[in-house]
Amino acid sequence: MTAEELFVDVALRAWKTNIDRFEGFYRDLPEEQLEQEIAPGRNRLIYLLGHMAAVHDRMIPLLGIGSRLHPELDEVFISSPDRSVASSLSAAALKEILVEVDGALWKAFAQWSPADWLARHTAVSEEEFVREPHRNRFSVLLSRTTHMASHQGQVILATPRA
Amino acid sequence: MTAEELFVDVALRAWKTNIDRFEGFYRDLPEEQLEQEIAPGRNRLIYLLGHMAAVHDRMIPLLGIGSRLHPELDEVFISSPDRSVASSLSAAALKEILVEVDGALWKAFAQWSPADWLARHTAVSEEEFVREPHRNRFSVLLSRTTHMASHQGQVILATPRA
Numbered sequence: 001m002t003a004e005e006l007f008v009d010v011a012l013r014a015w016k017t018n019i020d021r022f023e024g025f026y027r028d029l030p031e032e033q034l035e036q037e038i039a040p041g042r043n044r045l046i047y048l049l050g051h052m053a054a055v056h057d058r059m060i061p062l063l064g065i066g067s068r069l070h071p072e073l074d075e076v077f078i079s080s081p082d083r084s085v086a087s088s089l090s091a092a093a094l095k096e097i098l099v100e101v102d103g104a105l106w107k108a109f110a111q112w113s114p115a116d117w118l119a120r121h122t123a124v125s126e127e128e129f130v131r132e133p134h135r136n137r138f139s140v141l142l143s144r145t146t147h148m149a150s151h152q153g154q155v156i157l158a159t160p161r162a
Numbered sequence: 163m164t165a166e167e168l169f170v171d172v173a174l175r176a177w178k179t180n181i182d183r184f185e186g187f188y189r190d191l192p193e194e195q196l197e198q199e200i201a202p203g204r205n206r207l208i209y210l211l212g213h214m215a216a217v218h219d220r221m222i223p224l225l226g227i228g229s230r231l232h233p234e235l236d237e238v239f240i241s242s243p244d245r246s247v248a249s250s251l252s253a254a255a256l257k258e259i260l261v262e263v264d265g266a267l268w269k270a271f272a273q274w275s276p277a278d279w280l281a282r283h284t285a286v287s288e289e290e291f292v293r294e295p296h297r298n299r300f301s302v303l304l305s306r307t308t309h310m311a312s313h314q315g316q317v318i319l320a321t322p323r324a
Contacts, residue, residue, distance in 0.1 A: 003276060004166055004169065007169035007170070007279075010298065010300050013296060014308060038319065039201040039319045040201075040202070042319060115165070134168065138168075139175070142172060142304070146176060146308055149308035149311040149315070150315030152315070154316060157201045
């Protein structure tokens with residue numbers, strides 16, 4: 001493995017670790033617990049599940065992989081706070097969507113070379129990218145990994161203490 | 163900037179963003195609010211401040227930078243849950259320690275070449291490292307960035323809603 005490949009390998013392991021932890025948390029959760037809040041008056045677990053699916057789905061066009069699979073998630077889980085817009089999606093459906101979206105991302109991730117990772121993401125113009133080459137796909141990978149970790153730190157608060 | 167340097171640059175920006183956010187949260191917090199819990203019966207803000215200082219202080223020997231600056235933090239903020247061991251350190255002292263430790267890390271980080279980042283960390287043996295070259299300093303940087311993000315997601319729950 002070259003040095004460049006090692007940097008990518010380490011970051012993909014961090015992404016995968018956090019994906020497994022987040023998806024695993026919801027996989028093991030009894031359906032009725034999805035209505036629980038992470039803290040009094042804060043987001044419910046089901047909202048953060050839908051939020052993660054929406055944010056990861058937005059990564060598909062942002063990283064130039066393709067078109068979104070579930071743009072309908074945004075109105076409920078990104079543009080609006082919890083409980084303000086009704087969702088017709090069940091918890092089971094949201095879990096499936098998250099796994100589907102994460103799978104689509106991983107399919108691309110597993111094929112990209114280090115140069116692919118250093119290519120610009122689609123929210124930065126070619127002109128800006130010349131001046132700011134750090135605004136690449138790799139930076140999206142790291143920022144979405146920390147985004148996931150920040151919500152993972154929250155969802156575990158909704159479960160009984162060990 | 164070479165490709166290898168770009169991977170490091172992106173990861174250091176992610177680290178720094180999270181450091182600024184975490185330190186900034188505590189810098190702006192009135193002293194009396196440090197006794198607040200992130201959720202009922204969970205860690206207090208002051209505990210997570212000390213915990214972060216301890217975990218980052220442990221990175222100094224883990225990354226081969228030098229000896230620990232504040233090993234006394236571990237008993238209260240790593241080995242024990244919140245409220246089980248009394249600490250003689252004030253919130254102001256803990257804030258200073260965190261900034262001191264983060265500064266010591268950054269001094270090393272700013273000087274390292276990509277090859278330095280791919281060197282093994284001290285918790286892995288030379289033999290293991292031959293088989294598992296991803297257990298390097300870069301992996302410590304990423305995992306401690308997500309660690310910080312997970313607690314950042316928690317501490318913001320203790321403040322009034324916007």
